[in-house]
Amino acid sequence: MTDFEHLKRIASQVRRDIVRMVHARQSGHPGGSLGCADLMTLLYFDHLRIKAPAFEMNGTGEDIFFLSNGHISPAFYSVLARKGYFPVSELATFRAIESRLQGHPTTHEGLPGVRMSSGSLGQGLSVAIGAANAKKLNHDKYLVYVLMGDGEQQEGQVWEAAMYAGSRKTDNLIAMIDYNHKQIDGPVDEVMPLGDLKAKYEAFGWKVTDVDGNHMEALSEQLENCRKSAFHGFPQILLMKTEMGQGVDFMMGTHKWHGVAPNDEQLEKALSQLKETLGDY
Numbered sequence: 001m002t003d004f005e006h007l008k009r010i011a012s013q014v015r016r017d018i019v020r021m022v023h024a025r026q027s028g029h030p031g032g033s034l035g036c037a038d039l040m041t042l043l044y045f046d047h048l049r050i051k052a053p054a055f056e057m058n059g060t061g062e063d064i065f066f067l068s069n070g071h072i073s074p075a076f077y078s079v080l081a082r083k084g085y086f087p088v089s090e091l092a093t094f095r096a097i098e099s100r101l102q103g104h105p106t107t108h109e110g111l112p113g114v115r116m117s118s119g120s121l122g123q124g125l126s127v128a129i130g131a132a133n134a135k136k137l138n139h140d141k142y143l144v145y146v147l148m149g150d151g152e153q154q155e156g157q158v159w160e161a162a163m164y165a166g167s168r169k170t171d172n173l174i175a176m177i178d179y180n181h182k183q184i185d186g187p188v189d190e191v192m193p194l195g196d197l198k199a200k201y202e203a204f205g206w207k208v209t210d211v212d213g214n215h216m217e218a219l220s221e222q223l224e225n226c227r228k229s230a231f232h233g234f235p236q237i238l239l240m241k242t243e244m245g246q247g248v249d250f251m252m253g254t255h256k257w258h259g260v261a262p263n264d265e266q267l268e269k270a271l272s273q274l275k276e277t278l279g280d281y
Contacts, residue, residue: 002046004216009277010082011041011216015247016274017078017281021094021101023267028095028103031257032149033075035180035242038216039147044079047223049142053084055112063142064131066116068124069149069178070104071259077101080113082278091281122155124148125175129165132173143230147176151183154192159204165235166205174226175206175237178213180244182255197239206235213240248273 014037022028044052048063067076074094081088086100093099100109104119116127128146135142152158165173177197185191198208207229211222219240226236244258245251248270262270 002220004220007041007045007216009275010045011037012247012275013278014041014075014078014082016271016276017082017091018074019248019262019267019270019274020280021074021077021091022261023264024092025095026261028074028261029071029259030074030248030262031182031244031251031255031259032069032178032180033072034248034251035214035244035246036072036075036147036178037078037246038214039176039178039219039240039242040075040079042216042220042223043145044083046220047227048145053112055085057115059115059131059142060138060140061142064115064128064135064144066124066128066131066144066146067105067118068128068146069121069152070118072149072178073101073103073105076105076114080111081281083113085112088281121149121152122157125158125161125165128173128175129161129170132165132170133168135172141172141231143172143174143227145174145176147178149183150177150179150181150188150194150197151191153177153194153197154188159200162201162204162206166201169205169233170235171231171233173235174223174230175235176213177237177239178242179239180242182244182258184255184258186255201237206237208237208239210239210241213238213242214246 018033022030050062094101100111105114106117124146132144201208251257
């Protein structure tokens, strides 16, 4: 049985890592990272069938995760480190010169857990489809997961990939959208409205499920449902309603914390709302 209280404690520590990393370098993207901390924790500490801390780039015989909206790298780096892929102390090098923990994940530094560079939005779904096809060719019964942003859905490459996956019945693929309705320039509906995302993906042959991305129990249930529905002739996607800045009250409800670092006073206020559970780096 899943210990959700334990997972929520981990998520709190991940959120502490996020705000501390971004504050230390005065650079980074705390808003979306905080909003996706529950998902990232649930994936890496309960759901994904992975060989951590061992890492092989090809991912044979394990589930594979791709982060397409690479600007939420603080959340990604935190769960990778807390899972044991690399030392937790390395989080202190976030965005430093010559650090492996660049602002957007890259592969040329050989950071365990990272299988694609994702500084440019719109590419992750295509990469995930390629990996899913490779698993099928290799008769590998594990799954491929990919997380995208909602503003990222404005990229045309996403829809080419979505059309391909639906028409080719890429049914070992589970995609997720961080649907917080905010992007760097403002509300998504004001920058470029997405319309009915559920209807659009369904029209391309996907199974689509709405879920609260900050409700760990509900999210866990839907991820498990997706796993059970895999290999049934259709790709799947979770539209996750999340709150940008989740867990830090003054960062919630606005797009302004998409890519702004907290100052010293704001850091202390944020940390006072986030319980330390695994020990700060």
